[in-house]
Amino acid sequence: MNCSSENTLLEKSEQEAPVCVGSVENIKKEKRITAVVSGREVVIFYHEDKFYALDMRCYHAGGPLHRGDIEEIDGRACIVCPWHKYKITLAEGEGLYQSVNPSVPTDKPKWCSKGLKQRTHTVTVANGDVYVTLSDTSTSMDSDIYALGSSKKTTDKK
Numbered sequence: 001m002n003c004s005s006e007n008t009l010l011e012k013s014e015q016e017a018p019v020c021v022g023s024v025e026n027i028k029k030e031k032r033i034t035a036v037v038s039g040r041e042v043v044i045f046y047h048e049d050k051f052y053a054l055d056m057r058c059y060h061a062g063g064p065l066h067r068g069d070i071e072e073i074d075g076r077a078c079i080v081c082p083w084h085k086y087k088i089t090l091a092e093g094e095g096l097y098q099s100v101n102p103s104v105p106t107d108k109p110k111w112c113s114k115g116l117k118q119r120t121h122t123v124t125v126a127n128g129d130v131y132v133t134l135s136d137t138s139t140s141m142d143s144d145i146y147a148l149g150s151s152k153k154t155t156d157k158k
């Protein structure tokens with residue numbers, strides 16, 4: 001991990017405290033890493049000069065998002081889950097799908113939103129290190145079931 005400074009909890013709760021997950025240099029080199037932040041499995045991506053943090057297990061069935069490809073869909077960077085190819089925006093955790101209107105023969109597939117499905121977390125950079133602050137979990141999100149250990153039956157195997 002090579003964080004240069006210790007994680008400081010300051011006066012914040014464990015959930016709200018930024019946790020160092022590695023150096024900027026290393027994550028830029030690796031492009032993606034995984035970390036456990038306050039017991040939660042998180043994946044951190046570095047893509048086109050930005051860092052993103054999401055729950056590591058796909059909201060659909062727990063697929064390993066850190067093994068997926070990143071694609072641009074409608075100008076938005078998305079992780080494509082390696083298990084069933086669900087598309088999830090890196091910035092918001094929004095599930096995307098393609099839709100056509102079958103009553104219009106000339107209709108072309110359009111990208112539509114399923115809403116926010118994958119929990120994202122805040123990434124900050126300080127003193128050459130990358131920190132993740134978990135998002136507010138007072139309202140549930142689909143990916144919580146796999147992030148909170150209530151369903152640990154999934155593996156990294158396809």
Ligand code: FES
Pocket residue numbers: 058059060061062063081082083084085086
């Ligand atoms: Fe990710 Fe099914 S587990 S698409």
